[in-house]
Amino acid sequence: xxxxxxxxxxxxxxxxxxxxxxxxxxxxxxxxxxxxxxxxxxxxxxxxxxxxxxxxxxxxxxxxxxxxxxxxxxxxxxxxxxxxxxxxxxxxxxxxxxxxxxxxxxxxxxxxxxxxxxxxxxxxxxxxxxxxxxxxxxxxxxxxxxxxxxxxxxxxxxxxxxxxxxxxxxxxxxxxxxxxxxxxxxxxxxxxxxxxxxxxxxxxxxxxxxxxxxxxxxxxxxxxxxxxxxxxxxxxxxxxxxxxxxxxxxx
Amino acid sequence: xxxxxxxxxxxxxxxxxxxxxxxxxxxxxxxxxxxxxxxxxxxxxxxxxxxxxxxxxxxxxxxxxxxxxxxxxxxxxxxxxxxxxxxxxxxxxxxxxxxxxxxxxxxxxxxxxxxxxxxxxxxxxxxxxxxxxxxxxxxxxxxxxxxxxxxxxxxxxxxxxxxxxxxxxxxxxxxxxxxxxxxxxxxxxxxxxxxxxxxxxxxxxxxxxxxxxxxxxxxxxxxxxxxxxxxxxxxxxxxxxxxxxxxxxxxxxxxxxxxxxxxxxxxxxxxxxxxxxxxxxxxxxxxxxxxx
Numbered sequence: 118x119x120x121x122x123x124x125x126x127x128x129x130x131x132x133x134x135x136x137x138x139x140x141x142x143x144x145x146x147x148x149x150x151x152x153x154x155x156x157x158x159x160x161x162x163x164x165x166x167x168x169x170x171x172x173x174x175x176x177x178x179x180x181x182x183x184x185x186x187x188x189x190x191x192x193x194x195x196x197x198x199x200x201x202x203x204x205x206x207x208x209x210x211x212x213x214x215x216x217x218x219x220x221x222x223x224x225x226x227x228x229x230x231x232x233x234x235x236x237x238x239x240x241x242x243x244x245x246x247x248x249x250x251x252x253x254x255x256x257x258x259x260x261x262x263x264x265x266x267x268x269x270x271x272x273x274x275x276x277x278x279x280x281x282x283x284x285x286x287x288x289x290x291x292x293x294x295x296x297x298x299x300x301x302x303x304x305x306x307x308x309x310x311x312x313x314x315x316x317x318x319x320x321x322x323x324x325x326x327x328x329x330x331x332x333x334x335x336x337x338x339x340x341x342x343x344x345x346x347x348x349x350x351x352x353x354x355x356x357x358x359x360x361x362x363x364x365x366x367x368x
Numbered sequence: 369x370x371x372x373x374x375x376x377x378x379x380x381x382x383x384x385x386x387x388x389x390x391x392x393x394x395x396x397x398x399x400x401x402x403x404x405x406x407x408x409x410x411x412x413x414x415x416x417x418x419x420x421x422x423x424x425x426x427x428x429x430x431x432x433x434x435x436x437x438x439x440x441x442x443x444x445x446x447x448x449x450x451x452x453x454x455x456x457x458x459x460x461x462x463x464x465x466x467x468x469x470x471x472x473x474x475x476x477x478x479x480x481x482x483x484x485x486x487x488x489x490x491x492x493x494x495x496x497x498x499x500x501x502x503x504x505x506x507x508x509x510x511x512x513x514x515x516x517x518x519x520x521x522x523x524x525x526x527x528x529x530x531x532x533x534x535x536x537x538x539x540x541x542x543x544x545x546x547x548x549x550x551x552x553x554x555x556x557x558x559x560x561x562x563x564x565x566x567x568x569x570x571x572x573x574x575x576x577x578x579x580x581x582x583x584x585x586x587x588x589x590x591x592x593x594x595x596x597x598x599x600x601x602x603x604x605x606x607x608x609x610x611x612x613x614x615x616x617x618x619x620x621x622x623x624x625x626x627x628x629x630x631x632x633x634x635x636x637x638x639x640x641x642x643x644x645x646x647x648x649x650x651x652x653x654x655x656x657x658x659x660x
Contacts, residue, residue: 160552161549161634161659162551162552162602162604162607162634163549163604163605163606163607163634163635163636163637164549164634164636164637164638164657164659164660165604165637166602166604168552168601168602170552170601172599173598173599174599175599187392199388200388200389200391200392201392202391202392202602202625203392204600204601204602204626205599205600205601206599206601207601207602208602209391209602209604211391211604214637214660218660219659219660220660282600282626283392283393283394284391284392284393284394284602284625284626285394285600285624285625285626286394286503286624286625287393287394287395287503287505288393288394289394327394328503328504345393345394347493347494347505351393352390352393352395352494353393353394357392
């Protein structure tokens with residue numbers, strides 16, 4: 118189109134005509150891109166980071182989009198992008214504000230979103246983790262769900278769980294989403310310190326700690342699996358999008 | 369070459385520029401609370417060594433052992449004594465064997481830096497010597513420095529003129545205005561609260577550390593703000609987070625990588641150093657700024 122616009126052998130009106138078609142098509146494409154990303158927010162987080170938010174609550178579809186987008190924007194290896202980290206349903210993009218402006222980076226993000234897939238990618242690893250169901254809150258959790266401890270354990274380990282997020286603390290893993298009837302809220306009181314390897318449960322998810330930390334989640338068990346090792350590169354074994362199966366170990 | 373700490377203010381640590389690229393594995397960057405002061409040390413020394421001792425408000429004392437070594441002192445305002453003689457602050461000195469160094473607090477600031485012409489001999493963890501005491505990572509065994517700690521020094525690194533990362537903004541400790549960019553949850557707060565945030569004063573509380581600085585909200589702007597149930601999202605240094613009990617906290621270098629509390633704004637990167645140096649009870653104001 119632009120070629121015809123530039124070609125001088127065409128008449129003035131022909132060139133104007135092609136120019137208008139070019140603008141119209143460009144606008145159409147931009148609208149399509151905006152439309153595709155509808156519901157996705159690109160928000161400044163200070164003057165050195167952008168938050169790309171796919172949803173306001175934990176939905177599997179938004180989680181998959183976040184993981185895919187984080188991968189895709191990493192592949193650009195853009196010189197002004199300093200760090201990329203996917204969270205449950207959002208992605209943090211940290212940048213050097215001397216090299217790129219918020220608006221320039223937003224348009225790069227929009228284009229990446231446009232090309233990013235909505236489906237799960239196939240190269241995930243399935244981790245089997247041996248779990249001792251001996252947590253101090255196990256009984257209470259079962260009661261809250263009107264299940265016996267035995268029934269809860271069977272339900273909890275019945276299917277593989279997707280790794281939804283890492284990065285809350287070193288090596289920390291969020292996985293889920295459990296069946297709707299297994300959802301319970303956090304505890305009212307925060308436990309001061311749970312050890313590394315604790316399996317904690319709330320909000321439709323299970324999480325595995327790799328460092329000692331305070332938590333408001335219910336402690337349902339412990340495992341020997343440690344996902345954080347500073348001598349390894351990268352320092353974690355479990356990646357976003359991997360699957361985890363909890364295998365019950367008799368106590 | 370080594371130095372032995374004879375007095376350490378609480379939560380003094382070893383820092384370097386920071387540990388970058390590990391957020392997705394749950395590791396915050398850490399790094400100096402006052403980046404400008406940290407870089408100034410390297411500029412004065414003209415060194416490639418990246419590690420520094422960051423001490424807190426009460427200062428630090430140490431004894432140096434070994435052959436002559438250059439050292440730079442930067443940060444807030446502190447009083448410096450080398451072998452009981454008062455010296456100028458924010459200068460380079462050459463230390464000799466058995467020199468006794470005393471650093472006492474002076475008129476302003478929470479953080480100061482000791483930089484040598486040579487790295488501090490602690491093992492880099494994930495590419496950095498910065499300490500994060502919250503998760504016991506890096507620095508001196510993942511811990512804050514304490515009396516009796518002995519830190520060896522490596523020989524001087526190549527003396528190339530390194531490019532200064534100093535920001536052009538003059539450090540003015542009298543300036544108590546901090547610029548914010550409206551945060552990812554600003555729209556969850558009423559217009560009244562947003563107006564108050566950028567017009568009424570706040571005060572720095574005594575609860576401050578490398579993770580965050582709690583603010584005193586004398587005008588009760590955030591009083592009664594209920595816990596909003598938010599999905600956990602990434603957080604950054606400078607975020608003003610409102611806890612369930614209406615307490616405003618500014619997240620600092622050792623913040624957790626993500627969190628579920630609402631964030632009304634973020635202090636811009638070039639104002640963070642100055643903010644970190646504000647002592648408890650200082651009166652501060654926030655001004656909004658558009659992102660470019």
